[in-house]
Amino acid sequence: MSHATRDVEHFADRVAGFFEAAFGPSLFSALSPGSRSSQAVAELMTEFRTRLAARVAADPGAVETHWHVAHLRIVRR
Numbered sequence: 001m002s003h004a005t006r007d008v009e010h011f012a013d014r015v016a017g018f019f020e021a022a023f024g025p026s027l028f029s030a031l032s033p034g035s036r037s038s039q040a041v042a043e044l045m046t047e048f049r050t051r052l053a054a055r056v057a058a059d060p061g062a063v064e065t066h067w068h069v070a071h072l073r074i075v076r077r
Helices: 003-029 038-058
Strands: none
Touching: 003 038
8 A cells, every 4th residue: 555545545534524524413314213223324324434435535636625715804984
């Protein structure tokens, strides 16, 4: 395994972890209550994270974000 591959895998894992933390609760709460056991939901979440990380690792540029910072001056008149 090359160093670059490890970096891509680490990046993919971080992106998937961020997505899971930010959107997982609302995304997976949409499952019909009582239609699946908590273990089944956990397995689904794990599968989703694994597949998301694999897709990010395959094309990390697709999830690259470019931040722009703008300084604003607000004055009271």
